[in-house]
Amino acid sequence: MPADLAGTANAVPAVVRVGVERAADRSSSGIGFEDVTVAYNGLVVLDSLTLAVNPGEIVALIGPSGSGKTTALRAVAGFVRPVRGRITIGPRDVTNVAPHARNIGMVVQNYALFPHMRAEENVAFGLRARGAAADVIRQRVPECLRLVGMASYAKRYPRELSGGQQQRVAIARALAIRPQVLLLDEPLSALDAQIRRSMLDELAKLHRELPSLTVLYVTHDQTEALTLADHIGIMRDGKLVAFGDAQSLYRYPPNRFSAEFLGRANLLPVQALVATGGGMARVRFRDGAFVARNHHALPDGGECLLCVRPHDLCLAPPDAASNALTATVKSVQWQGDMQSVELDVDGHLLRVSCAPMHAPPSPGAPLTVHFSATQATLVPETMVRG
Amino acid sequence: MLVWSRTGRALTWAFALLLFAVLYGLPIGVIALASISGQWNGVLPSHMTLEHYVNALQGDSLEQLHVSLWTGFVASAVALVSGTWAALALRPLARLPKRLLDVVFFIPSAVPSVSVGLGLLVAFSRPPLLLNGTTLIVLIAHFVLISAFTYGNVSAGLARLPIEFEQVAESLGARPFYRLRRVTLPLVTPYLIAAFSLSFALSMGELGATVMVYPPGWVTMPVGIFALSDRGAIFDAAALTMVLAISTSIVLVGLSHIPTRASPR
Numbered sequence: 001m002p003a004d005l006a007g008t009a010n011a012v013p014a015v016v017r018v019g020v021e022r023a024a025d026r027s028s029s030g031i032g033f034e035d036v037t038v039a040y041n042g043l044v045v046l047d048s049l050t051l052a053v054n055p056g057e058i059v060a061l062i063g064p065s066g067s068g069k070t071t072a073l074r075a076v077a078g079f080v081r082p083v084r085g086r087i088t089i090g091p092r093d094v095t096n097v098a099p100h101a102r103n104i105g106m107v108v109q110n111y112a113l114f115p116h117m118r119a120e121e122n123v124a125f126g127l128r129a130r131g132a133a134a135d136v137i138r139q140r141v142p143e144c145l146r147l148v149g150m151a152s153y154a155k156r157y158p159r160e161l162s163g164g165q166q167q168r169v170a171i172a173r174a175l176a177i178r179p180q181v182l183l184l185d186e187p188l189s190a191l192d193a194q195i196r197r198s199m200l201d202e203l204a205k206l207h208r209e210l211p212s213l214t215v216l217y218v219t220h221d222q223t224e225a226l227t228l229a230d231h232i233g234i235m236r237d238g239k240l241v242a243f244g245d246a247q248s249l250y251r252y253p254p255n256r257f258s259a260e261f262l263g264r265a266n267l268l269p270v271q272a273l274v275a276t277g278g279g280m281a282r283v284r285f286r287d288g289a290f291v292a293r294n295h296h297a298l299p300d301g302g303e304c305l306l307c308v309r310p311h312d313l314c315l316a317p318p319d320a321a322s323n324a325l326t327a328t329v330k331s332v333q334w335q336g337d338m339q340s341v342e343l344d345v346d347g348h349l350l351r352v353s354c355a356p357m358h359a360p361p362s363p364g365a366p367l368t369v370h371f372s373a374t375q376a377t378l379v380p381e382t383m384v385r386g
Numbered sequence: 387m388l389v390w391s392r393t394g395r396a397l398t399w400a401f402a403l404l405l406f407a408v409l410y411g412l413p414i415g416v417i418a419l420a421s422i423s424g425q426w427n428g429v430l431p432s433h434m435t436l437e438h439y440v441n442a443l444q445g446d447s448l449e450q451l452h453v454s455l456w457t458g459f460v461a462s463a464v465a466l467v468s469g470t471w472a473a474l475a476l477r478p479l480a481r482l483p484k485r486l487l488d489v490v491f492f493i494p495s496a497v498p499s500v501s502v503g504l505g506l507l508v509a510f511s512r513p514p515l516l517l518n519g520t521t522l523i524v525l526i527a528h529f530v531l532i533s534a535f536t537y538g539n540v541s542a543g544l545a546r547l548p549i550e551f552e553q554v555a556e557s558l559g560a561r562p563f564y565r566l567r568r569v570t571l572p573l574v575t576p577y578l579i580a581a582f583s584l585s586f587a588l589s590m591g592e593l594g595a596t597v598m599v600y601p602p603g604w605v606t607m608p609v610g611i612f613a614l615s616d617r618g619a620i621f622d623a624a625a626l627t628m629v630l631a632i633s634t635s636i637v638l639v640g641l642s643h644i645p646t647r648a649s650p651r
Contacts (some may be wrong), residue, residue, distance in 0.1 A: 077557050099556040100565075106557035112550035116572045125568070126558030177558055353428075 018310060029090030029180040030055045031076055032215055036085035038071050046071045047238040048085070053181075053231075055090075056216040058207060060225035060246075062261070063235030069218045072235070073183050075166045076216060078102055089180050100129075105174030109186040111166040113158035120145065120154040126177035147206070164195040171206070181214040188224060199225050223263050226250060234258050252295040252377050258299040259307045259379050264312070266350045267305040273378065274300055281378060290323040292376035305379045310340075310353040312375040320370055323348075326368045332360045344368060420624035422474060429536075436611055439624030441505055447626055458637075461528035462536075462585035463470040463570040468529075469536030469581060477544055489542075495534045496498055503598025519601045533587040539584060543577025544570075575646040577640070584639045591635045 031053040031272055033064045037044035046068040053059040061069040074080045076087055078099035086095045094102050105126075113122050123141045132140075138142035144215050145151045148168040158166055167187060174182055180379035187203075189358055204227060207213060225232050225246065232249050232258070234242040242249060242258040259267055270283035270290065281294035281308060290306060317324070339357050343350040352369055361367050389395050410630060420426065441447060454538045472491070476484050494502055506527050510517035517523040571578070593608040600609055607630045614623035634650025 079553055100559050100561050104557050108550045112554040129558055129560035129564050153520055
């Protein structure tokens with residue numbers, strides 16, 4: 001029996017989170033992927049993944065369906081075995097360790113609460129499976145249910161709970177065993193938009209209360225990743241195509257795919273790059289020139305992509321040194337608190353998100369949009385990692 | 387709903403009831419009437435009596451009921467354990483080998499039960515496998531004939547069980563046997579009960595193989611019914627048939643009322 005579960009060494013904490021957090025501090029561990037490759041019948045679904053999740057950090061893996069993000073998570077959980085490479089949790093190589101011996105907590109998309117057990121029995125399951133002492137179970141189950149705000153639902157069966165409540169119980173169940181790492185596999189994707197936003201806030205709050213908990217979060221929703229994650233990894237076709245802290249990755253995407261996947265950036269092909277100092281560069285587009293950030297220090301004279309986010313395009317110049325671009329309006333959509341305008345620039349689509357307009361432009365009309373040089377960045381067509 | 391009009395639904399129901407009455411009601415009704423008949427020379431029987439039931443519930447007939455129930459329970463229980471084991475073991479296999487093994491399992495169901503009885507008789511009539519004339523060979527015959535259905539039922543239940551339940555259980559630290567006991571089996575309990583019920587019903591009515599292998603001291607009810615019919619004691623055979631049907635039904639109804647925590651309340 002793990003020492004953590006053997007008796008009542010921890011008194012019942014005055015503040016609920018303290019007990020859970022204290023244990024997390026003791027067992028705080030990172031996750032390491034070293035050249036991990038997973039293949040099914042010769043088909044490579046995860047290709048040479050090397051990635052480190054630091055202790056206490058939330059790392060989100062995002063990507064389209066089939067990109068390998070869930071496979072990476074399942075490899076950590078032990079449900080798929082890599083054909084090459086090693087996986088570590090803390091200092092321990094768990095590549096060939098059985099799932100039940102990895103000390104992980106896992107929350108999946110459909111919650112997977114055991115339907116024949118009440119909420120409290122679900123939360124106690126992991127503790128009982130590990131042979132925890134009865135007094136430890138009596139203490140920790142209500143503690144974890146209180147942590148996720150479900151203490152008053154302890155006696156209910158999963159079918160008597162809403163989707164959001166089930167997800168909270170699933171999180172409490174994963175936390176009850178005080179795992180070294182928490183694996184979240186699209187935990188919010190089965191919830192409706194309103195509850196999802198609320199649960200997102202709850203998860204952020206939970207991590208503030210348990211700052212030493214290491215979390216690997218798999219999602220296809222960029223908002224979830226940007227809201228929660230310290231670092232984001234973007235996956236495509238089984239490969240990690242970008243990795244970095246959430247803000248940098250959003251502001252300075254390292255390649256076309258990352259820019260398009262994370263935030264639906266506008267990308268225009270530009271040429272004849274000339275560095276102008278201060279991390280800025282001038283590029284040519286059609287007959288005009290733009291100034292933008294050259295964060296990736298792209299070499300002079302080359303071709304690259306100009307990346308501008310839809311909300312960074314304005315109808316009026318934002319500052320004296322802003323860039324201007326004239327395009328043709330394709331469509332205008334009112335979306336309540338904002339207006340979305342699609343523009344055509346020499347066959348390239350440009351999206352503008354702005355405040356609702358009193359007199360929106362008509363499709364076919366010319367429109368000049370402006371963007372600050374500091375809000376635009378130059379992106380190489382292909383470049384691995386951020 | 388496939389039929390929308392009220393008249394159409396009424397006609398469909400009438401046709402279904404007619405079909406049911408002819409295919410199910412008529413044979414059962416005839417047997418039920420025969421079981422309380424003293425004579426049957428016309429369209430309907432005459433000289434109604436319960437004497438055949440008195441005969442069916444005493445002496446050799448009562449013993450046959452015990453034998454049938456015992457054989458049904460033991461063979462079904464063994465088939466349930468082995469069928470569940472096989473379904474769990476074959477579950478992770480790739481599609482092709484699993485399908486091949488499925489076929490192997492179902493072969494005994496595809497051949498006449500008399501042939502299965504004959505095969506067992508030949509196979510187990512010489513040392514060192516000398517089981518001819520023992521109770522065990524009857525149990526084996528029933529097991530061979532019903533195990534495919536048990537396996538099929540449990541496999542269907544496992545196929546419908548989302549893999550996430552077991553994976554989450556494992557991630558929480560449940561070892562394989564603990565996971566099986568606390569998660570997998572409780573979640574497929576309705577299928578286990580259905581498998582046992584079907585096996586039991588099949589075993590209770592099994593005649594072809596049993597008549598080939600049964601020893602003198604282990605006569606099941608179907609064999610008894612066959613023997614009575616053969617001797618011309620049709621009304622006694624009918625009463626015994628009703629006792630068999632009612633006793634099987636009681637067990638099946640009892641099984642269907644076993645509460646399963648996995649089922650909705």
